[in-house]
Amino acid sequence: MKPPLPAAKHILRQARVIALCLATLALPLSAPAAPRTPSADAEVLERLPLRPGDTTAREFLQLRQALAKTPADADVANTLAQAYFDQAMAKGDPRYIGYAEAVITPFARTMTADLLLVRGQLRQYRHQFEAALDDFASALRLDPQLAQAHAWRGAIFLVQANYPAAQQSCQALLALERRALAGACNGLLLAYTGQLQAAQSSLQQALTESPAPESQLWLHTRLAEVAQWRGQTAQAEQHFKAALRTGLDDGYLLAAWSDFLLDQQRPAEVLALLASWESSDGLLLRLAEAETLLKLPVAARHVQAIADRFEAARLRGDVTHRAEEARFELRLRGNLQAALALAQANYTVQHEPRDARILLEAALAAKDPGAAQAAVHWLRSSGFQDPRLLVLAQALKPKTP
């Protein structure tokens, strides 16, 4: 039976009295976390993520007030929910996903196409891909012109490695004359099926057609990845830097650029890049990898912090981080079997190149080639061309004399 907390506090207090008697200066041991009563009213306990002067804070406040006035207004609800979702994506803060979902929940029986579009995004964020596909399909039944629903369906099919279905989505975008979205959709499809050069021209074409900074950021990030798969390191770096120049916060971009730097053995640059991004689990993982490579003492503390966060996620039954958790176990903790199990579980849900990569790496480290069969099979059947993955798959092949 676990001793109740007052007991622990009791011990701690006695230990402090003993320390006084021995006239030692202070307890060298740090006190374990335990509930405490602050002594000063002025003690700042929490800094809210949105500062008072922040335009985002004002925008959220106005939208919340508007929705409070007209709670049945689906348009207001939709605007607020979409704003929350965008904030979650920009800052990597999942609380906004929950806020968005709560805004939509009262409309469950009266969903509009726009609300379905937002709910689909929230569901895909939680890796409920089938439910998300259903939402986007329902949205399209209500509004066949809803290009974004096709785009999202295409993106999910790509994650699932369902390339024929993805192709239909890309074609639907073309039929709606959304050339930029269609170009982006097709570009990814071509890339994932190994036609890297064609992918580059498709994405490049989309880049010229969509001047919005958000689109520029997204397309440059994707172009950087394709260049990386083609081994065009300098070009990849140029695209990453162009994406960063938009000045927009984007967790995906920072993760992809950090991975590039880590692959290029440039960990010191990752430190500078991710200075203020420790709050995001995925980015803290990259930061800890860089610190480990540089043998910085702070790495141990960050590794522990990541472990604590994964544990906290596990407690609430959240399994959306498995790919990153696999990477954490493999690269930072050396738990090869745990890493492999996580990478395999992740691969049952997601089949993107990075999912294949962690599975191949984990199987190789654990000397268990059979475990990565699904990824090897995908590499063969898709024709995907990243030399790094092909080398990994080759290394996993049984040696024939």
Add this chain to the structure above:
Amino acid sequence: MKKLSHFVLKPLWIMLWSLFILSNPALAHKASDSYLRLDVQGQQITGQWDIALRDIDFAMGLDSNGNGDITWGELRQRQSELSAWALARLTLARGGACSLGVEQLQVDEHTDGHYAVLQLRGQCPSASADLQLAYHLMFEVDALHRGLLRLNLDGSTQTAVLAPESATQNFKAQGGSRLAQFGQYLVEGIWHIWIGFDHILFLLSLLLPAVLVFQHPGWRAVAHFGQALREVLMVVTAFTAAHSITLTLAALRLVELPSRLVESTIALSVVLAAANNLKPVVAHRRWLMAFGFGLIHGFGFASVLADLGLPQGALVLSLLGFNLGVEVGQLAIVAAFLPLAFWLRHSAFYRRGVFVGGSALTLCLAAVWLVERAFNLKLL
């Protein structure tokens, strides 16, 4: 020259970097969770509920001066409102609705920031029925909020994740494995004597001279182990008999004493026992001292037992288990102490270091406790 500065500067930069990171412990972005720990023993409910300040702020607005920081003052001033808000979203029933109140507001830190800690206490109509729990905190504003419940129901622990679709849950009462309950209280008894420094120090102060005899003007080592054993047995038996009596009386609510008086007297008992070793007043009948002060130590044990809560259905059995646990813990200490003390009784290490030095340290410690407890101070 240029090369050198480059060589020197880079590690320095990296060092500064790690300093910066160490001084800025960043907090995780994570989905919203509250941590709810409930102990339901019979009719008694105690518990602790950790709710993120960020969540409280989002739901009811904590940052009253609008500067983006939440201070302890801002939280403290809203305590009653916070309690009402939280308790309206948690209902417990065991043979009818249970009462639930917030006894104390504290704070604690989790991976994603500071949390308000609500210390809960309540009572249910039934001591043996199933327990129903309904949880609705935050769900109306954050659909991904989860309540992470750790419930100890009559000694058996279960966990649950409380979500909008699993907000109401039923927990089966174990229906009294009496033996398990007895065992649980036995362990609690052992545990509480081991962490109860004041009880241990009192006992040890009385036992330290057991391997010695006082013959004016000083102490001499006893000749036979039997002599020491007899002394120890008398002291321990007297202490046990005395605290068993008062523990029972207090646990059954037949006698009640104010806890400040009890705790202060316990501290005083340690002071006197230790002082008696340094300048013997009672040199031969220490068992009398053990009995006299043992009576007051029993009230101390009883307050621990009151915190644990005694199941109404198995009152006597649990009390017996707890008391036996205290004895077992005590005997373990004696068993470790006596052979060692007997073996060392001639040595200067024991005579000066352990006996005189230990008694002096104990005296000092207990004096601090006495002042703290008597005047309700915190010296450290």
